[in-house]
Amino acid sequence: MFSMRVLWSRLPSVTGALTVRPPSSLARIAQRVSATTFHSRDTSIDYPDAGGSPEYKSMYQRSIDDPDTFWGLAAKKHLLWERPYDITSSVFLEEGFISWFHGGKLNASVNCVDKHIKLRANATALIWEKDEPGQEERITYHMLLSKVCRMANTLRRAGVRKYDVVTLYMPTMPEAVYAMLACARLGATHSVVFAGFSADGLAARINSSNSTHVITVDEGVRAGKILPMKKTVDEAVAKCPSIKQVLVCKRTGNPVPMGPIDLDMNLEMKNSRPYSTAEVMSSEDLLFLLYTSGSTGAPKGIAHSTAGYLLYASMTHKYVFDYKEGDVFAFFGDLGWITGHSYGVYGPLMNGGTSVLFESTPAYPDYGRFWETVERLKINQLYTSPTAIRLLLQQGDEWVNKYDLSSLKTLGSVGEAINPEAYNWYRDVVGKGRCSIVDTWWQTETGGIMISPLAHDKDTKAGAATRPFFGVIPSILDPNGNELEGNDVEGVLAIKTAGPGMARTIYRQHERFLETYLKPFPGYFYTGDGAKRDKDGHIWITGRVDDVLNVSGHRIGTAELEAEINSHPLVAESAVVGRHDDIKGQSVFAYVTLMQGTKHNDPAAEADIVTDLKKRISAKIGGFARPDNVICNNDLPKTNSGKIMRRILRKVAAGEYTEIGDISTLNNPDCVANLIEKRKKMD
Numbered sequence: 001m002f003s004m005r006v007l008w009s010r011l012p013s014v015t016g017a018l019t020v021r022p023p024s025s026l027a028r029i030a031q032r033v034s035a036t037t038f039h040s041r042d043t044s045i046d047y048p049d050a051g052g053s054p055e056y057k058s059m060y061q062r063s064i065d066d067p068d069t070f071w072g073l074a075a076k077k078h079l080l081w082e083r084p085y086d087i088t089s090s091v092f093l094e095e096g097f098i099s100w101f102h103g104g105k106l107n108a109s110v111n112c113v114d115k116h117i118k119l120r121a122n123a124t125a126l127i128w129e130k131d132e133p134g135q136e137e138r139i140t141y142h143m144l145l146s147k148v149c150r151m152a153n154t155l156r157r158a159g160v161r162k163y164d165v166v167t168l169y170m171p172t173m174p175e176a177v178y179a180m181l182a183c184a185r186l187g188a189t190h191s192v193v194f195a196g197f198s199a200d201g202l203a204a205r206i207n208s209s210n211s212t213h214v215i216t217v218d219e220g221v222r223a224g225k226i227l228p229m230k231k232t233v234d235e236a237v238a239k240c241p242s243i244k245q246v247l248v249c250k251r252t253g254n255p256v257p258m259g260p261i262d263l264d265m266n267l268e269m270k271n272s273r274p275y276s277t278a279e280v281m282s283s284e285d286l287l288f289l290l291y292t293s294g295s296t297g298a299p300k301g302i303a304h305s306t307a308g309y310l311l312y313a314s315m316t317h318k319y320v321f322d323y324k325e326g327d328v329f330a331f332f333g334d335l336g337w338i339t340g341h342s343y344g345v346y347g348p349l350m351n352g353g354t355s356v357l358f359e360s361t362p363a364y365p366d367y368g369r370f371w372e373t374v375e376r377l378k379i380n381q382l383y384t385s386p387t388a389i390r391l392l393l394q395q396g397d398e399w400v401n402k403y404d405l406s407s408l409k410t411l412g413s414v415g416e417a418i419n420p421e422a423y424n425w426y427r428d429v430v431g432k433g434r435c436s437i438v439d440t441w442w443q444t445e446t447g448g449i450m451i452s453p454l455a456h457d458k459d460t461k462a463g464a465a466t467r468p469f470f471g472v473i474p475s476i477l478d479p480n481g482n483e484l485e486g487n488d489v490e491g492v493l494a495i496k497t498a499g500p501g502m503a504r505t506i507y508r509q510h511e512r513f514l515e516t517y518l519k520p521f522p523g524y525f526y527t528g529d530g531a532k533r534d535k536d537g538h539i540w541i542t543g544r545v546d547d548v549l550n551v552s553g554h555r556i557g558t559a560e561l562e563a564e565i566n567s568h569p570l571v572a573e574s575a576v577v578g579r580h581d582d583i584k585g586q587s588v589f590a591y592v593t594l595m596q597g598t599k600h601n602d603p604a605a606e607a608d609i610v611t612d613l614k615k616r617i618s619a620k621i622g623g624f625a626r627p628d629n630v631i632c633n634n635d636l637p638k639t640n641s642g643k644i645m646r647r648i649l650r651k652v653a654a655g656e657y658t659e660i661g662d663i664s665t666l667n668n669p670d671c672v673a674n675l676i677e678k679r680k681k682m683d
Ligand code: 6R9
Pocket: 292, 338, 339, 413, 414, 415, 416, 417, 418, 439, 440, 441, 442, 443, 444, 445, 465, 527, 528, 529, 541, 543, 544, 550, 553, 554, 555
């Protein structure tokens, strides 16, 4: 742990001119903090411009030819170090050894908050756009520092220590940001669990990470509905022996039962000092875990480092969106998603920016919500998902045209491929043809945007993620792992580099990290996505090539869903596939074989089981993963070796009966006709 006093005395050559006296104002703290960097500088945002193609090309080339110099300069400039690093990078991809800025010491909350106090104490750090429109709250950097410190002191008193894992189960609100940064201040690793997960989903993530504390709220509010979040935490924590304390923040203020391990966060914060020392962390210490779904097994706790992640989030935020000082940046999505971490919190705050936290939905109280918010808050960069764009497109242009959107400069899309119709509408109707559109491809595992045009780039196409960010070498491989050189090629997407923002491991499962990402194609980071490079060299993402579904931007592993379905006492076997959905991108389609003796063709009995299964998924995983369709059948198509032929099930789900292909090699070809018959009844 360092106090400012200790910190100064560690760097005598830089701080020699300063007297070691406790600072008496925030401005003075910041002055001294910035004096401790190993290069003297202010904290203004002054990146070179790279919006146009020539600058992009030369910077990209430099980042590939000499990554250490490229990222090293950036790290010296944009991170506030308590101690300089010694080694820029050491990467041995095949054994998952990824280290950036070794030897460096820093603290993430100091970088996101304290760093800015000297220059922008009264600038707005966060605008909380609450569920009810027109009630936004603004939090300045000074207020943010005070809240983060008060919360850090509260957590410390509640027993949170360096390297503990703290689970956050919270709505999109400033307290969630305070909690992330307060954990970072204490050197604890935060693990945010999306508020849509059920008690069981939450418990699984708490247990996997061995969390000691949970931070939550009394109740959430979304689209006018109350979500009993504390109650869900109570149910989860009953199954989590590692939890020592639950800290409850106020959202609705309605009374909720408080048990022996529960603490009222607001009360504790009120009585806490608004200054808190920050733990000195190493560059490679973990900043956070975020659970995500893969094609097999339980959810994976993707682990991100401190220095490399912060640098990558800030650089991508700045360059992809062309974020300028004073701009208002809005990610319209949930903080519990990696996009909320990198572009709702860390990227904008590293850059001294203003970030809008949007608690509501695109349709509440009506379909004009996004646009009314853009007008009222004068949003300059808007970042959201194709699902939301498609939903709003379907409601007609009147909703958009009612509002003044002239503040908008960059429009971003993330989470899944954006279809050309949605892209064109975003560009022409929302952006009036004068905004940059950035279709950004990346993953929880990559920490920040990997493939995307930069704002102002004119050489783009509707639906193409376009080109790699600095330091990224995207490779397209054939099934044997051979790199497909040149243009006009299609295959699986792998990344040949591990830049500063890449995930470092799967928490406490490094072997699984290797198996999942690094062993499939030695020397590359395997993404699980397909991609093509067109004749002009632009990259297009063609979708997952593994058994991972993407429903409204949520990643859901089919194996996880099948495990839940199979745990139903009347289910013998199941197979889950994705079906195209005009708004959600994909919906969950489940095929189920019932236990022998269960009446397969009794519609009433089947309907009961189907209802049961849908409820079960909502309860065990979360409502977003609920299957839209379930077919019960006495058999599923299998190969001679007993493998379920998902390819056929996908075609049946899509209603593409004529494209099913040869089924003669199946062990049980007859079952396909039954499935088709049942599927047709669903139309
Ligand atoms: C940031 C994020 C990652 C998966 C990824 C891919 C899909 C994300 C995309 C995209 C096409 C884009 N994906 N952005 N597909 N075009 N612009 O979404 O992280 O939740 O981990 O999902 O989402 O399939 O592999 P995450």
